[in-house]
Amino acid sequence: MSATGTPTAGTPAAGMPAAGMPAAGMPAAGTPAAGTPAAGTPAAxxxxxxxxxxxxRHFSTVVVGAGVNGAGVFRDLCLQGVDCLIVDKxxxxxxxxxxxxxxxxGGLRYLESGAFSLVAEATRERNLLLRNAAHLVRPLETVVPxxxxxxxxxxxxxxxxxxxASPGARGLCVVGLGLRLYDRLGRRxxxxxxxxxxxxxxxxxxxxxxxxxxxxxxxxxxxxxxxWLVLELIRDGHRDQSESVASNYCRVTxxxxxxxxxxDALTGESxxxxxxxxxxxxxxxxxRSAGALQGQGSRVMGTKGSHxxxxxxxxxxxxxxxxxxxxxxxxxxxxxxxxxxxxxxxxTDIPVDDPDQAATDPAEIDYLLDVLREVFPRLDxxxxxxxxxxxxxxxxxxxxxxxPGQISRDHAVVIDPPNASRDVPLICxxxxxxxxxxxxxxxxxxxxxxxxxxxxxxxxxxxxxGGGAGMPADAPGLDRLLDDIQAASGLSRTRVAELVNxxxxxxxxxxxxxxxxxxxxxxxxxxxxxxxxxxLCRDTAVQHLADLVIRRxxxxxxxxxxxxxxxxLAGIAAAELGWSPARHDAELQACIATLRDRHFVLFPxxxxxxxxx
Ligand SMILES: Cc1cc2nc3c(=O)[nH]c(=O)nc-3n(C[C@H](O)[C@H](O)[C@H](O)COP(=O)(O)OP(=O)(O)OC[C@H]3O[C@@H](n4cnc5c(N)ncnc54)[C@H](O)[C@@H]3O)c2cc1C
Numbered sequence: 001m002s003a004t005g006t007p008t009a010g011t012p013a014a015g016m017p018a019a020g021m022p023a024a025g026m027p028a029a030g031t032p033a034a035g036t037p038a039a040g041t042p043a044a045x046x047x048x049x050x051x052x053x054x055x056x057r058h059f060s061t062v063v064v065g066a067g068v069n070g071a072g073v074f075r076d077l078c079l080q081g082v083d084c085l086i087v088d089k090x091x092x093x094x095x096x097x098x099x100x101x102x103x104x105x106g107g108l109r110y111l112e113s114g115a116f117s118l119v120a121e122a123t124r125e126r127n128l129l130l131r132n133a134a135h136l137v138r139p140l141e142t143v144v145p146x147x148x149x150x151x152x153x154x155x156x157x158x159x160x161x162x163x164x165a166s167p168g169a170r171g172l173c174v175v176g177l178g179l180r181l182y183d184r185l186g187r188r189x190x191x192x193x194x195x196x197x198x199x200x201x202x203x204x205x206x207x208x209x210x211x212x213x214x215x216x217x218x219x220x221x222x223x224x225x226x227x228w229l230v231l232e233l234i235r236d237g238h239r240d241q242s243e244s245v246a247s248n249y250c251r252v253t254x255x256x257x258x259x260x261x262x263x264d265a266l267t268g269e270s271x272x273x274x275x276x277x278x279x280x281x282x283x284x285x286x287x288r289s290a291g292a293l294q295g296q297g298s299r300v301m302g303t304k305g306s307h308x309x310x311x312x313x314x315x316x317x318x319x320x321x322x323x324x325x326x327x328x329x330x331x332x333x334x335x336x337x338x339x340x341x342x343x344x345x346x347x348t349d350i351p352v353d354d355p356d357q358a359a360t361d362p363a364e365i366d367y368l369l370d371v372l373r374e375v376f377p378r379l380d381x382x383x384x385x386x387x388x389x390x391x392x393x394x395x396x397x398x399x400x401x402x403x404p405g406q407i408s409r410d411h412a413v414v415i416d417p418p419n420a421s422r423d424v425p426l427i428c429x430x431x432x433x434x435x436x437x438x439x440x441x442x443x444x445x446x447x448x449x450x451x452x453x454x455x456x457x458x459x460x461x462x463x464x465x466g467g468g469a470g471m472p473a474d475a476p477g478l479d480r481l482l483d484d485i486q487a488a489s490g491l492s493r494t495r496v497a498e499l500v501n502x503x504x505x506x507x508x509x510x511x512x513x514x515x516x517x518x519x520x521x522x523x524x525x526x527x528x529x530x531x532x533x534x535x536l537c538r539d540t541a542v543q544h545l546a547d548l549v550i551r552r553x554x555x556x557x558x559x560x561x562x563x564x565x566x567x568x569l570a571g572i573a574a575a576e577l578g579w580s581p582a583r584h585d586a587e588l589q590a591c592i593a594t595l596r597d598r599h600f601v602l603f604p605x606x607x608x609x610x611x612x613x
Contacts, residue, residue: 047238047246048541051087051264054247055271059085061448062260062275064252064289067097068226069429070281071233072441074244075465077448078237080457084244085273086234087262089251091547092540093230095355096283098551099392100434101307101335101346104129104137105220106186107409107433108325109333111178116185118410118436123186125436126221128461130191133468135504136229139192140222140337142323145200145212145375146172172197175216182218192219207318209377222323222337225502226434227551231540232466248541255293257423266543277451279444280428283395284355294422299414299430302393305347306360308368309339309388311559315372315379316343328371336372340558342387345372355393359598365389387559389600397431409433411440413447425451467504481505489515498527510535524565525555530572537576545570545587546594556595563603566592 061077063070066088074086088094106123107115129137148171179195186192195218200208204215223229234246249265258274282289284302291297316338323337336345348364365386372381397408411432415425427447432440438460449456464470472478478500485496489511499507499514510532517531536542536552548569550556555565566588574584595601 045238046539046541047234047244049245049247050266051247051250051262051271052267052269054085054245054262054273056273057085058274059083059244060275060452061085061277061279062087062252062273063279063281064293065095065281065283065285066092066230066234066246066248067095067281067283068093068230068233068434068437069097069283069432069440069444070279071230071237072437072460073279073281073429073444073448074246075233075237075240076438076441076445076460078241078244079460079463080445080449080454081241082244082448082452082454083241084237085275086237086244086246087250087252088248089265090249091543091551092234092246092248093227093551094547095285096392096394097230097434098227099305099307099390100223100226101305102223102226102339102344103140103220103323103335104223104435106182106435108178108182108218110409111181113408115408115410116181118408119182120185120188121439122433122435123182124188125439127186127189127191128438129223129435130221131189131468132463133223133229133465134471134473135467135500135506136224136226137221138224140220140323141321142218142220142325143204144175144216144218144325145208146175146197146214146216147211148213149173172214172216179216179218195219203320204318206314206378207324207376209375217322220323222339223434224340225554228502229465231552232468236466246541248547249543252289253292255422255424255426257421275424277424277448278426279448280426281444283429284393286395286428286430288355290416290426290428293426294419295416295426295428299398299428300395301398302352302355302358303349303396304352304355304358304391304393305349306364306368306389306391307344307346308365308386309390309557309559310343310345310381310385311387312343312379312381312385315376316341318376318379319343324375326375329374332371334368334371334375336375340554342558349394352393358391358393360389360391360600365600386600388557390557391598395431411436411443413440413443415447415451427451467506470505481508484508485511488512491515491519495519495529499532522565522568524562524568525560528553528555533569533572534576537573542573542577545573545591548573549591549595550599556599556601559601561595561601561603563592566595 060082061084063074063084063086066086070086074084077084104126106119106126110119176197183194195216197214197216200212200215237244251263251265252260253263254261255278259272260275261270261272263270278293280286280289280293280295284300286300287297319338321338323335325335328334336343345368352358369381412430414428414430417425427444429440429444442460472481482496485508486493491511496511499511503510514529514531519529519531522528536548540552542548542552555561570584570588592603596603
């Protein structure tokens with residue numbers, strides 16, 4: 001870790017010192033102890049049920065869509081004592097919530113369009129997440145290369161005045177002004193150092209081209225594993241209201257009267273539940289699901305964004321733990337930062353009609369590589385550096401902006417009242433960023449509470465999430481946590497640090513459970529153990545091998561997947577989840593095909609040849 005907690009693999013970061021931090025030693029929320037139930041048996045206190053187990057039940061609220069926004073509403077309503085069901089047509093957090101640039105940020109560039117309240121809200125939420133999810137959200141030092149003093153001044157003024165202007169690189173004056181404002185707006189719950197502007201440092205000679213004369217440095221944050229935080233929100237919600245449950249691979253197909261129809265994507269079976277209110281949190285699918293929910297359409301438009309994960313030690317070293325934030329020559333804002341032992345590069349911004357069809361086009365990979373060559377002319381980049389790609393669709397409010405990048409990232413909650421065919425109100429979440437999920441969820445939960453005639457009992461503002469509860473705020477506290485877990489479990493320091501990195505304070509209970517089962521490292525990925533994989537399969541609603549590989553672990557995004565590792569994981573999942581040999585083979589082939597076709601993972605072994613475990 002660098003002094004500012006910039007992203008590195010290895011030892012976990014202590015959260016930045018902050019007021020309101022829960023005391024160290026608080027019970028870990030959100031992560032159960034790892035027991036050993038029989039194969040195929042879900043954990044006893046699981047929030048997850050299959051649709052058949054839901055048939056005929058009544059819920060005060062059904063939340064449709066288990067991305068970060070739906071999960072945020074679920075957690076908030078559960079905290080108020082409201083019994084809820086949350087469902088997703090795919091895996092938990094498999095939509096846009098698994099595909100962000102992983103920045104927890106205020107949105108520096110939104111200042112130009114005068115979106116001060118959005119930036120103020122987003123910087124406040126960033127600061128809250130640094131405290132409430134200190135196990136997964138870490139500060140990120142960010143560097144902006146600057147070539148001119150006055151560049152972009154006219155364009156920025158025009159955009160600020162609401163007039164359209166073609167893009168041009170922002171110079172020192174514009175960026176300096178923006179950062180001064182950014183610091184000021186981000187002062188609430190303040191935990192970040194102020195920005196600085198300086199002549200380009202000699203150490204950055206290996207990074208930027210000769211044209212770069214100054215660099216501006218400021219601080220935002222990044223999230224290590226967004227999908228895990230969504231699972232923790234659901235787990236926390238179920239802990240607070242045990243009647244509240246969740247179901248993945250469960251599509252809402254209709255809403256008539258008070259009846260919501262759910263279709264199990266694994267079995268094809270349809271069941272019905274009843275509800276007093278329904279929340280449409282389907283992100284980029286909002287208008288499509290409005291059809292099934294008898295709501296209004298035409299509220300969102302989607303733009304897809306692709307990211308690359310590079311194996312590029314020279315770039316990673318030259319970044320020195322910082323994110324580089326810059327404009328490409330076509331005006332698109334791009335980001336590059338060290339992500340664990342890799343480098344994350346993003347992103348494109350291309351309008352799409354159907355979020356289900358969004359895929360990374362090879363031309364997007366070439367575009368991002370070209371941008372890297374332009375900004376880092378002293379380094380070489382090629383397709384061979386790309387170990388993984390991912391894509392998602394931003395749920396943006398309808399807009400007539402000229403360019404996708406100019407569309408507001410703000411959010412809103414709108415209510416479709418009951419109508420001739422639907423007897424319950426439909427509360428719709430429009431737009432939003434990952435960073436601001438809590439405040440959007442609060443807005444939506446308040447709307448639901450009003451419809452139910454109930455009042456808010458508690459705010460989520462100071463509430464830690466999952467393994468963020470009890471995470472120490474400083475390095476000595478973190479050392480004590482590692483000491484405690486090591487002493488209680490007998491696991492090695494490295495292993496304990498890994499578990500704390502992944503599960504925060506939840507590592508306390510997990511380490512003991514894994515140690516009791518021997519904690520044997522995986523042969524092809526020794527940083528995970530067999531008991532850990534069994535826990536993930538059993539307690540986090542893994543239905544397909546790809547759920548485990550792509551969203552429950554960081555193995556795929558780190559470019560660690562091989563056919564042999566896929567085979568090893570499939571063997572454990574099959575034993576734990578009771579898959580037949582045929583199901584095991586089908587899952588393995590499907591997972592490998594997904595990694596190859598959707599994420600550009602190059603397997604040394606062709607999938608047409610049989611994969612042995
Ligand atoms: C490329 C890209 C980069 C981004 N970068 C950042 C960033 O760095 N920082 C940041 O703050 N934000 C970022 N965002 C924005 C952020 O990721 C999204 O705003 C956020 O994840 C949206 O969450 P959501 O829950 O509304 O939508 P989603 O996560 O898309 O969830 C909607 C869910 O609804 C489900 N669904 C749809 N129809 C049905 C149905 N009929 N029945 C059941 N379920 C259904 C879908 O399967 C999906 O899982 C980025 C987004 C993208 C795409």
